[in-house]
Amino acid sequence: MIALVNPVSSGPELSRALREEGGRCLHLYTAEHRAAHDADLAAASAGPAAVLLHTDLDSTVRALRGLGTERVVAASEYGVVLADTLAARMGLEHHRPELAPARHDKHLMLRAVADAGLPVAVSHLVRDPDELDKALADIGRHPVVVKPGNSAGSDGCHTCHTPLQAHQAFRRIAHARNLLGRRNDGVLVQERLEGELHIVNTVSMGGRHLVGEIYAKRVEWTDGAPLLRHVVSVTRPDRRVRDLVDHTLGCLDALGIREGAAHSEVMLTPAGPRLVEVNSRVMGPCLSPDPFFAAFGHTQQHLVAERFLRPGDFARRLDTPYGPARTLARVFLRALRPGVLTAMDGLRTLRRLPGFHSLTKLPAIGAPVGDPYLTTGAGGLAYFVSDDPELLAHSLAVVHAMEESGALFQLDAR
Secondary structure, three states, X not given: OEEEEOOOOOHHHHHXXXXXXXXXXXXXXXXXXXXXHHHHHHHHHHOOOEEEEOOOHHXXXXXXXXXXXXXXXXXXXXXXHHHHHHHHHHOOOOOOHHHHHHHHOHHHHHHHHHHOOOOOOOEEEEOOHHHHHHHHHHHOOOOEEEEEOOOOOOOOOEEEOOHHHHHXXXXXXXXXXXXXXXXXOOEEEEEOOOOEEEEEEEEEEOOEEEEEEEEEEEEEEEOOEEEEEEEEEOOOOOHHHHHHHHHHHHHHHHOOOOOEEEEEEEEEEOOEEEEEEEEXXXXXXXXXXXXXXXHHOOOHHHHHHHHHHOXXXXXXXXXXXXXXXXXXXXXXXXXXOOOEEEEOOOHHHHOOOOOEEEEEOOOOOOOEOOOOOOOOOOOOEEEEEEXXXXXXXXXHHHHHHHHHHOOOOEEEOO
16 A cells, blocks of 8 residues: 555646556545545545545554555655655655655755755745845845745745845745745745756655656746746756756755655756755646656656556666657746636647647636746646657747737636
């Protein structure tokens, strides 16, 4: 039995991948995801998985042991802390328990990476305006990034060009509830890294790491906040990207990641790679498997299933060099102004673009559009797959031009 903690966001796809491979899954939810638990429980009669609501550690540990649980896996960002805690309590193979705080807290994460001898961005965790002033003086230059010390999806992330902007951002973030439902007791202030942002997705077994996917990430800063436009896979890493991958694997070791998935973001700066964050779970927000298989021959969640259910097959992959034949692009579709969605007639043009593969998670007609700055895929996701990276670049430029002109989504501003 594999317990999946809070299988929301990309979690359902992880569960499906495990069950495709014959795995037995338990969906374990915390109280803040009671609605997802209840919906999952209602569907359990069809036999997708066992379902359990977490109440307290002792009760949950007894229940998991009674069901013969052999693995505890974070099935979303919301499940990382509890998965670490339960695995340690039950003595199951997992990540190094003494480094769990550094996997959960971005400030401690950077300190652990620095302690391992890897270069990191200048960063401070601040709790009041006086500490913020000291942090700004230590960094000594602008812009700086001000963001929650523990959240996800670009929630609350601000670029600040003056001390006044930094204080305004601090007041908005401090003590507010973040996307994970936690209160921001500390605010992270760090130098803004300049360069090319990359994603490295890995799956680990016994502390050895398989690189499954590498992406270049296009992020635009708009009104001081990051706006994710798309990610495009890297098929032939050059020396700089290989250095970035080596840096990422060093960060995984520094954070004690040994078993299962990790989703890392790393900036390739003029001075070399610098970690943005490591997330010890599969990439989100949702992962339709077919385009990933078309490009890579696997998905990250299927690699997780292979690692736990067919470890011999997975071990043989560890010595296989990275190098997918086809390029995958994932576009986070955006309506760049507020309103109620009345039509998506631009999709007929998008679907005819070269390399188009599929769409997923499209918003409902008649619903307000989501926050364009969150990377939760609220505006839908478009996938493109091709042997020709230049062709994909042209298609992505057309999609973004449609977004900016308002030709993709029709909105009622009421």
